[in-house]
Amino acid sequence: MSEPMPPSGENTLFQADGVLVTTQRLVAGGRAWPLGEVLRVEAIHRAPRVIPLLVLLGVSMVLGLPAIMTAMVASDAPGQGVYGAALGCLGVVAFGSIAGLLLAQDQYWLVLRTRRSELRVFQSQDHQHISRLAQGVTEALQAARLRS
Structure with a gap:
């Protein structure tokens, strides 16, 4: 400038x-x-606003991961590709939240x-x-x- x-x-x-x-x-x-x-x-x-990132991380790990894992072992579970994609998305959300917390200034x-x-x-x-x-x-x- x-x-x-x-x-x-x-x-x-x-x-x-x-x-x-x-x-x-x-x-x-x-x-x-x-x-x-x-x-x-x-x-x-x-x-920085870290509360939304903490909530997102907590919800993904406390609710999302157990829900996906429970659905995977159900007897009427569809193909494993769906759950693999869901776990991938969950990983992106969790690690994205962690990165946001680490980079917050x-x-x-x-x-x-x-x-x-x-x-x-x-x-x-x-x-x-x-x-x-x-x-x-x-x-x-x-x-x-x-x-x-």
Whole structure:
């Protein structure tokens, strides 16, 4: 992503990762706000949703596997190909759930709050990076307000 450039007549107070704070405005996420509209910039944390993956894994192992195995040994069971396919699908669901759990990561967002909205403008999996970015933007906003 290219860094936004301030128009002539504006001094840059802070610029990093597509976020620009000048003496007159804040530009982030492809949008611009006059500094007077920006109330606060903060870093927020969003944990991954693992409950659906845990439920899917549990149901597939606790209900699905015994149901298929019971049906396989029934005296009126159809051909083994059907059960082989069902076991294959069950394996994909179980291992897919495990992979999803292993790959789940926390997300951190730089959030811009105005009187009218809240906008997530930058995302990272590095908490310290988002915290430093939020601190830099906040300090630039405070400096701009002191100049006004």
